[in-house]
Amino acid sequence: MRIVRTAVPLVLASGLLSGCAGLVQSDWPPCAAVGGVVGAGLGAIESASWAAGGLGIGALTGAAYCWVHGDADGDGVVNKEDKCPDTPRGTQVDERGCPLPVAAAPAPEPEPMPEAAAPVRVELDVKFDFDKAVVKEESKADIKAVADFMSEYPQTTTTVEGHTDSVGPDAYNQRLSERRANAVRDVMVNEYGVSADRVDAVGYGESRPVADNANAEGRAINRRVEAEVEAKQ
Numbered sequence: 001m002r003i004v005r006t007a008v009p010l011v012l013a014s015g016l017l018s019g020c021a022g023l024v025q026s027d028w029p030p031c032a033a034v035g036g037v038v039g040a041g042l043g044a045i046e047s048a049s050w051a052a053g054g055l056g057i058g059a060l061t062g063a064a065y066c067w068v069h070g071d072a073d074g075d076g077v078v079n080k081e082d083k084c085p086d087t088p089r090g091t092q093v094d095e096r097g098c099p100l101p102v103a104a105a106p107a108p109e110p111e112p113m114p115e116a117a118a119p120v121r122v123e124l125d126v127k128f129d130f131d132k133a134v135v136k137e138e139s140k141a142d143i144k145a146v147a148d149f150m151s152e153y154p155q156t157t158t159t160v161e162g163h164t165d166s167v168g169p170d171a172y173n174q175r176l177s178e179r180r181a182n183a184v185r186d187v188m189v190n191e192y193g194v195s196a197d198r199v200d201a202v203g204y205g206e207s208r209p210v211a212d213n214a215n216a217e218g219r220a221i222n223r224r225v226e227a228e229v230e231a232k233q
Contacts, residue, residue, distance in 0.1 A: 072085055074089050075087050075089075075091065075093045075097050076093070076097075077093060077095070077096065077097035081096070081097065082096070082097035083096040083097055083098055084096070084097050084098040084099065085097070087099055117232065117233040118233070119230050119231060119232050119233070120153075120230070120231050120232075120233060121228060121229065121230045121231075122145065122146055122149045122228070122229050123226070123227070123228050123229075124142055124143065124145075124146045124160075124184075124225070124226060124227040124228070125142070125224055125225075125226055126139040126142065126143065126184055126224060126225040126226075127139070127220065127221075127223060127224055128180055128223045128224065128225070129223070130165075130167070130219075130223065131168075131176070133176060133179035133180045133182075133183050134183065135183050135184060135187050140187060140191070143184060143187050143188055143192065144191075144192050146158070146188065146227060146229060147188050147192035147193065147194045148192075149229055149231070150194050150198065150229055151193070151194070152231075153229075153231035155231070156198070156229050156230070156231050157198045157199070157200075157229075158198070158199055158200070158227050158228065158229045159199075159200040159201070159202055159227065160181045160182075160184045160185045160188075160199060160200065160201045160202070160225055160226075160227045161181060161202055161203075161204060161225065161226045161227065162176075162177035162178055162179070162180035162181030162182075162184075162201070162202070162203040162204065162224075162225050163177050163180075163203075163204055163205070163206070163208055163209075163210075163222055163223070163224050163225070163226070164176050164177050164180075164205055164206045164222065164223060165206060165209070165213050165218075165219035165220075165222040165223050166206045166209070166213040166219070166222075167213075167219065170205060170206065173205040173206045174203055174204075174205035175203070176203075176205075177203030177204055177205045177206075178201070178202070178203030179203075180203070180223075180224075180225050181201035181202055181203050181225055182201045183225075184201070184225045184227070185199050185200075185201040206222070209222045210222060210224075
């Protein structure tokens with residue numbers, strides 16, 4: 001009968017103290033109270049005089065059990081193994097109860113710099129007969145293309161450059177190159193409506209050949225008027 005009387009309270013004590021393990025650190029008074037009741041009960045089994053002593057011992061035991069086996073910050077790691085006991089609730093922790101390192105957010109990739117728009121350009125190359133400064137009809141389509149481009153980009157200007165071959169005196173060729181440049185300018189301004197202040201004309205005589213003046217083919221290439229217009233999109 002003595003064994004039964006002792007075993008029942010011990011089983012009860014074990015169950016109650018195990019329940020205390022689920023309480024947080026601040027709830028140790030209930031654990032102490034539970035331990036005290038159980039301790040008093042165990043003492044009373046022996047005799048009434050042991051009840052008071054059992055109460056005190058049980059209270060201390062319950063409180064200590066709660067402290068050791070409880071989880072004060074609710075992170076899933078019991079107090080005796082928790083190296084970071086004050087972790088805020090909901091924080092992800094490691095096996096020691098300490099917060100897991102937060103992975104740094106990847107740095108945003110720099111936005112690609114927009115590519116600068118390539119400028120658009122139109123070039124003019126008008127050929128002339130020997131010792132002539134008259135614009136041929138078949139060249140006017142090319143001149144018109146330049147005039148249309150300048151109308152599309154009204155901020156543009158151009159310089160029309162006249163050239164000759166090497167036949168004849170330098171001074172004569174200089175004046176001939178200027179007449180050729182002005183002839184092309186007149187077509188742009190008078191026939192295709194380009195404002196006169198947007199087109200300059202200059203002659204370089206025979207000083208800037210692009211082909212060999214020693215043969216007829218090269219001299220025909222050098223008898224020319226050139227112009228270039230560039231605009232930003």
